[in-house]
Amino acid sequence: GDSVTQTEGLVTLTEGLPVMLNCTYQSTYSPFLFWYVQHLNEAPKLLLKSFTDNKRPEHQGFHATLHKSSSSFHLQKSSAQLSDSALYYCALSSNYNVLYFGSGTKLTVEP
Amino acid sequence: ETAVFQTPNYHVTQVGNEVSFNCKQTLGHDTMYWYKQDSKKLLKIMFSYNNKQLIVNETVPRRFSPQSSDKAHLNLRIKSVEPEDSAVYLCASSSGGAGDTQYFGPGTRLLVL
Numbered sequence: 001g002d003s004v005t006q007t008e009g010l011v012t013l014t015e016g017l018p019v020m021l022n023c024t025y026q027s028t029y030s031p032f033l034f035w036y037v038q039h040l041n042e043a044p045k046l047l048l049k050s051f052t053d054n055k056r057p058e059h060q061g062f063h064a065t066l067h068k069s070s071s072s073f074h075l076q077k078s079s080a081q082l083s084d085s086a087l088y089y090c091a092l093s094s095n096y097n098v099l100y101f102g103s104g105t106k107l108t109v110e111p
Numbered sequence: 112e113t114a115v116f117q118t119p120n121y122h123v124t125q126v127g128n129e130v131s132f133n134c135k136q137t138l139g140h141d142t143m144y145w146y147k148q149d150s151k152k153l154l155k156i157m158f159s160y161n162n163k164q165l166i167v168n169e170t171v172p173r174r175f176s177p178q179s180s181d182k183a184h185l186n187l188r189i190k191s192v193e194p195e196d197s198a199v200y201l202c203a204s205s206s207g208g209a210g211d212t213q214y215f216g217p218g219t220r221l222l223v224l
Contacts, residue, residue, distance in 0.1 A: 032209065043115075044201070049210065049212065096167050099156060104152050
């Protein structure tokens with residue numbers, strides 16, 4: 001079946017340092033991969049999604065590259081900001097377009 | 112305003128009671144979803160509807176029943192709540208095409224005493 005693994009439950013960084021959140025997946029199809037971000041007491045919102053033509057999606061300084069050979073879609077940003085503190089979910093969709101989420105990574109950026 | 116709306120924001124009830132949650136989307140989408148976010152923040156799909164038809168039921172207990180009157184509305188009824196039903200219930204919608212973005216509502220937080 002479809003599944004997503006996020007190995008880090010909690011990541012704490014100092015402002016200005018690079019961010020990398022890991023995401024690997026398993027699927028019997030060729031899924032679409034997503035990163036959703038959820039700020040405290042808010043709804044999850046789309047941050048990035050994979051393209052079918054191997055382009056690298058970017059948004060708000062974040063980017064992710066889909067590597068089919070290693071089944072990975074890691075999220076990266078060159079310099080963390082205080083406002084990046086949130087819960088980040090990696091997710092995949094394949095059949096019927098439902099989302100299967102990883103367990104989430106709580107990112108805390110400190111001054 | 113085009114978005115996904117959910118009511119109520121918060122509901123407290125006792126074990127064995129029946130509850131209903133409402134979801135409406137004004138995005139013109141054909142597909143709607145219910146997800147459950149538990150106390151550990153795990154997010155799991157419960158149901159998916161396309162144009163009022165049930166498409167996906169992810170082995171949810173039978174006390175949960177979704178109801179759709181039209182493609183813009185998807186409600187969720189829980190017949191006899193259990194303590195483990197305490198969670199945030201998130202409604203989402205999308206155009207339904209492969210890889211389409213899902214837009215989430217603010218959620219309904221349920222507390223079962």
